[in-house]
Amino acid sequence: MNTKRLSAALEKALSEQMNVELYQSHVYLSYGIWASDEGYDGIGNFLFRHSLEERNHAIKFMEYILNRGGKPTVTALKAADKDPKNLKECFDRVFKHEVENTEKIYNLVNIAFEEKDWATWNFLQWFVKEQIEEETLAMDLIDKLKIAGGNEASDESLFNLDKYLGQAPDDAELARDATSEKP
Ligand code: OFO
Secondary structure, three states: OOOOOOOHHHHHHHHHHHHHHHHHHHHHHHHHHHHHHOOOHHHHHHHHHHHHHHHHHHHHHHHHHHHOOOOOOOOOOOOOOOOOOOHHHHHHHHHHHHHHHHHHHHHHHHHHHHHOOHHHHHHHHHHHHHHHHHHHHHHHHHHHHHHHOHHHOOHHHHHHHHHHHHHOOOOOOOHHHOOOOOO
16 A cells, blocks of 8 residues: 655655755765864854754754655765855855755755645744744854954954854744733
């Protein structure tokens, strides 16, 4: 009996997304190595933690496809980007990667919507929310570096930024959780 509960098109698209998440993990890992090598151990730590988070996203896609009777395929990953020139370029690229991934998630949502596959549509809403958080987190990185002085930041402000990001929470606050007391 055929127990597959995913269309062939969605099975393929979700499997591709699993590999995209693995690639994102790859990218964060490479930026973390770059940052640590530059002496920014706190920022490196932040990026390594994020690399793990992206791998967890891949696992969610893998598990969902399996649960729906499909079978994901692990493909070769392209090489991560070249090292950034400086922290500004690193954080700008992190933001760009997140926005590109958001667009990929939206595309999956569209396919699920067109197919009226409400189970997949529901599964994907977690990722829609997650991408809001991740874009916010990436914007925060850019803002914090700007406040620290950007490419002209003093050693002292970079030291403090590195220390802060080494311990910073991994999740950004969502607007839906804001209150008057805690905007
Ligand atoms: Fe998988 O969330 Fe970032 O990209």
